[in-house]
Amino acid sequence: MSIRNLEHLFQPQSVAVIGASTKPHSVGGTVMRNLLEGGFGGPIMPVNPKYRAVAGVLAYPNIASLPETPDLAIIGTPPTTVPGLITELGERGTKAAIVLTAGLPQTKDKQGQNLQQKMLEAARPHLLRILGPNCVGLMIPLLGFNGSFAHTQARKGEIAFVSQSGALTTVVLDWAKSKDIGFSYFISMGDSADIDFGDVLDYLGGEPNTRAILLYIESIKEARKFMSAARAAARNKPVLVVKSGRAPEGAQAAASHTGALAGSDDVYSAAIRRAGMLRVVTIENLFGAVETLARALPMQGNRLTILTNGGGPGVMATDAVILADGQLATLSKKTIQQLDQVLPPTWSHGNPVDIIGDAPAERYVKALKILLNDPQSDALLLIHAPTAIVPSDHIAEAIVTVVKEAKRNVLTCWLGGEAVEKARDIFARANIPTYGTPEEAVHAFLNMVEYHRNQVQLMETPPSISQEFTPDRKAAQQVIKKVLASSHRLLSEPQAKEILATYGIPVVATRVAKTPEEAQRMAQELGFPVALKILSPDISHKSDVGGVVLDLETPEAVQAEAERILRRLQELRPEAQLEGFTVQEMAHRPGAHELLIGATTDPIFGPIILFGQGGTAVEIIQDRAVALPPLNMHLAQELISRTRVAKLLAGYRDRPAVDQEAIARVLIQIAELIADIPEITELDINPLLADDKGVLALDARMGIAPAKSSGPERLAIRPYPRELEEWSDFQREKVLLRPIRPEDEPQYREFLQQLDPQDIRFRFFDMIKEWPHSELARYTQIDYDREMAFLAIPKNVDDWPKILGVARAITDPLNIQAEFAIIVHSALKGKGLGHLLLDKMIQYYQSCGTKELIGNARRTNQRMLALAKDLGFEIQPIEEEIVQVRLNLQS
Numbered sequence: 015m016s017i018r019n020l021e022h023l024f025q026p027q028s029v030a031v032i033g034a035s036t037k038p039h040s041v042g043g044t045v046m047r048n049l050l051e052g053g054f055g056g057p058i059m060p061v062n063p064k065y066r067a068v069a070g071v072l073a074y075p076n077i078a079s080l081p082e083t084p085d086l087a088i089i090g091t092p093p094t095t096v097p098g099l100i101t102e103l104g105e106r107g108t109k110a111a112i113v114l115t116a117g118l119p120q121t122k123d124k125q126g127q128n129l130q131q132k133m134l135e136a137a138r139p140h141l142l143r144i145l146g147p148n149c150v151g152l153m154i155p156l157l158g159f160n161g162s163f164a165h166t167q168a169r170k171g172e173i174a175f176v177s178q179s180g181a182l183t184t185v186v187l188d189w190a191k192s193k194d195i196g197f198s199y200f201i202s203m204g205d206s207a208d209i210d211f212g213d214v215l216d217y218l219g220g221e222p223n224t225r226a227i228l229l230y231i232e233s234i235k236e237a238r239k240f241m242s243a244a245r246a247a248a249r250n251k252p253v254l255v256v257k258s259g260r261a262p263e264g265a266q267a268a269a270s271h272t273g274a275l276a277g278s279d280d281v282y283s284a285a286i287r288r289a290g291m292l293r294v295v296t297i298e299n300l301f302g303a304v305e306t307l308a309r310a311l312p313m314q315g316n317r318l319t320i321l322t323n324g325g326g327p328g329v330m331a332t333d334a335v336i337l338a339d340g341q342l343a344t345l346s347k348k349t350i351q352q353l354d355q356v357l358p359p360t361w362s363h364g365n366p367v368d369i370i371g372d373a374p375a376e377r378y379v380k381a382l383k384i385l386l387n388d389p390q391s392d393a394l395l396l397i398h399a400p401t402a403i404v405p406s407d408h409i410a411e412a413i414v415t416v417v418k419e420a421k422r423n424v425l426t427c428w429l430g431g432e433a434v435e436k437a438r439d440i441f442a443r444a445n446i447p448t449y450g451t452p453e454e455a456v457h458a459f460l461n462m463v464e465y466h467r468n469q470v471q472l473m474e475t476p477p478s479i480s481q482e483f484t485p486d487r488k489a490a491q492q493v494i495k496k497v498l499a500s501s502h503r504l505l506s507e508p509q510a511k512e513i514l515a516t517y518g519i520p521v522v523a524t525r526v527a528k529t530p531e532e533a534q535r536m537a538q539e540l541g542f543p544v545a546l547k548i549l550s551p552d553i554s555h556k557s558d559v560g561g562v563v564l565d566l567e568t569p570e571a572v573q574a575e576a577e578r579i580l581r582r583l584q585e586l587r588p589e590a591q592l593e594g595f596t597v598q599e600m601a602h603r604p605g606a607h608e609l610l611i612g613a614t615t616d617p618i619f620g621p622i623i624l625f626g627q628g629g630t631a632v633e634i635i636q637d638r639a640v641a642l643p644p645l646n647m648h649l650a651q652e653l654i655s656r657t658r659v660a661k662l663l664a665g666y667r668d669r670p671a672v673d674q675e676a677i678a679r680v681l682i683q684i685a686e687l688i689a690d691i692p693e694i695t696e697l698d699i700n701p702l703l704a705d706d707k708g709v710l711a712l713d714a715r716m717g718i719a720p721a722k723s724s725g726p727e728r729l730a731i732r733p734y735p736r737e738l739e740e741w742s743d744f745q746r747e748k749v750l751l752r753p754i755r756p757e758d759e760p761q762y763r764e765f766l767q768q769l770d771p772q773d774i775r776f777r778f779f780d781m782i783k784e785w786p787h788s789e790l791a792r793y794t795q796i797d798y799d800r801e802m803a804f805l806a807i808p809k810n811v812d813d814w815p816k817i818l819g820v821a822r823a824i825t826d827p828l829n830i831q832a833e834f835a836i837i838v839h840s841a842l843k844g845k846g847l848g849h850l851l852l853d854k855m856i857q858y859y860q861s862c863g864t865k866e867l868i869g870n871a872r873r874t875n876q877r878m879l880a881l882a883k884d885l886g887f888e889i890q891p892i893e894e895e896i897v898q899v900r901l902n903l904q905s
Contacts, residue, residue, distance in 0.1 A: 034060030053158030104140030149204025171196020219247030248290035290472030315392035328366030530576035643685035
């Protein structure tokens with residue numbers, strides 16, 4: 015349901031406390047005390063038939079007797095009473111409730127119905143939103159609102175903290191108070207029966223009093239809603255996450271390597287990264303990271319320079335960087351020459367830059383200025399150990415201005431206690447990040463790098479695939495349909511390869527033989543040498559039973575090995591069903607790397623893609639990275655870069671770099687295959703041979719099951735909706751109407767730059783002279799689940815602009831209303847293109863079940879108003895210069 019009526023929860027004007035009590039230490043009594051002590055300015059109405067007053071406030075026997083309808087109700091009564099109270103509140107007109115009561119999912123009524131479900135059914139007709147049940151409550155310090163049974167009040171601030179753990183909520187509140195950390199919102203989610211993380215992120219992402227959102231997550235329910243909300247919020251402000259449950263109980267047995275390797279924690283990390291958020295390990299890291307990010311300049315890279323007056327601390331910082339896979343900057347020759355002129359001969363002559371323990375303030379200043387101009391460095395860590403020669407605060411006073419004026423991030427570490435206290439204060443007052451140990455400082459730097467990387471991934475325009483492919487979906491679906499008709503749920507290797515080939519993935523030529531004699535004949539047809547493999551639906555890993563033989567050079571050798579495999583199978587797995595053998599061409603690719611590309615289905619986030627080092631020891635090597643589909647070239651290359659084998663793929667000694675674009679292309683093709691065919695539950699390509707000549711799939715396995723939902727609906731992120739592409743006639747030419755893609759950014763920029771100034775004003779209500787990448791990314795990297803933009807692309811690009819026009823609309827989270835805007839190339843106005851695009855938009859939102867399409871236009875934009883009128887829109891004035899056009903889509 016998302017943000018509908020959440021303003022009544024997060025900006026309440028009045029509150030009723032149902033179950034208010036005078037009993038000491040009771041939930042109802044604590045909530046009343048917290049509300050009164052917090053200083054909430056609106057009416058507070060206790061409801062309890064046992065009392066005339068609670069905490070000195072007049073009490074009411076029931077909801078019907080309340081003098082006014084409360085915006086928000088807080089319920090702390092027994093489980094059996096909650097559904098009835100929600101019904102009464104809904105009928106009264108209340109739009110939000112906090113249910114503190116625990117035990118609703120475990121309690122049933124006389125008819126055996128779950129009370130939590132009964133509560134939700136009672137709320138639904140009234141669109142009443144529920145926080146909880148089984149939560150600690152809600153604090154809004156800026157309103158003086160403390161609707162919780164926490165033991166203390168939260169301080170005012172600009173950070174929203176959202177927790178799924180009630181116990182942790184009170185612990186963090188106590189800890190933050192001791193650190194003088196304030197909050198805009200402090201939210202206990204409880205069981206999240208109605209309002210979940212997606213709803214809260216949608217609200218807080220646009221909330222002006224919140225500059226950062228901190229989440230403590232135990233589990234996610236609606237992955238697609240969560241991802242859409244998280245991606246939208248992370249574009250506006252930092253969103254940081256602690257996700258508990260990092261260590262798995264143990265991998266379940268799986269038919270593929272991928273199923274065994276992809277742990278749920280890896281998938282959560284991939285989702286957090288894909289959404290542009292930052293994951294940290296502990297609550298203390300959470301608050302430390304948000305303060306670091308709040309003070310940080312935009313990062314330009316990941317190379318760190320360390321400046322220190324002591325060798326030991328410099329080595330500690332270096333260890334921390336290297337062990338965390340960070341990168342130390344390599345000082346340029348010019349920088350070293352300049353440092354030689356201002357530092358003693360005994361300085362370290364490298365990074366870390368040790369300026370020696372007797373360094374006076376002036377030496378710090380000179381070294382800092384030089385290092386801050388080094389083009390091969392992206393950030394600087396200054397470490398200072400106190401000495402008896404120069405007081406630390408004198409050094410701090412000398413360098414603080416240099417650091418404040420720096421054009422790149424500078425982190426500082428003032429080692430020690432009382433001797434550096436004044437220095438820390440100087441830097442804290444200057445809003446410069448300061449840390450107690452080298453390790454803390456390095457960790458903060460790596461958080462900044464990771465956050466920057468995730469934000470770039472959220473905003474970056476990916477390159478197109480150099481070799482476009484058109485998969486043969488029908489052929490792949492026919493293979494799946496045939497196998498599902500049997501009792502098998504694991505495709506044979508030839509069947510799996512057949513499906514891969516339909517999606518353009520290079521596979522080695524493979525034949526199926528029923529007998530050793532037939533295997534011999536097929537080997538002769540393929541040509542020697544060949545590989546021979548056992549074919550059995552009961553055996554996933556063939557090498558485990560000696561079912562793989564390579565480099566067979568003669569027909570006699572093929573038949574002899576096939577007979578030996580039969581004997582060995584009878585000995586090791588007599589119950590296994592044998593379908594025969596596969597005979598394959600031997601792929602001689604000397605020096606090729608063995609890789610693994612796979613897919614499996616996560617119970618929360620749906621299909622996921624895995625990449626890593628392949629071979630028979632894949633589970634032991636454990637070199638893998640996980641990503642959510644869909645993928646593009648940039649996302650695929652980023653996935654590859656997060657593995658150890660990526661360093662080998664870049665080439666070393668006499669081994670050339672592999673064709674990484676070919677690997678990325680296979681990852682994209684696998685992601686599309688998984689999105690298109692929901693019956694595929696697991697997939698392995700192992701090994702995928704990769705070298706400088708390209709890639710080749712040697713072996714493949716695929717698990718299937720009857721589909722529970724359509725392909726795209728299974729994915730946590732809606733893929734590019736190719737089914738919406740449509741050719742239309744315009745000016746006697748063919749024009750493609752299709753959704754916008756991230757890689758359209760260069761053409762989209764060119765289109766905007768070609769528009770007349772008046773057309774810019776009509777569309778954007780202002781004159782825009784520049785189009786920065788960050789802004790264009792918002793227009794081209796859309797969430798297809800919430801937004802749509804149709805481009806008009808000419809078939810003949812030589813005689814026409816690359817983009818002829820754009821129609822765009824954004825849907826509210828409830829899919830009630832979509833707001834659209836439209837613009838066509840200035841040279842094509844009045845020729846019918848706007849009608850074509852807007853009609854496409856109307857048809858799309860009608861199919862989505864959206865109730866209404868609206869748009870705003872200037873009164874002087876007569877072409878737009880005539881178009882709207884022609885298509886049946888109503889025109890209503892809303893401001894002196896602005897009118898609104900509205901179309902009922904479902905009438």
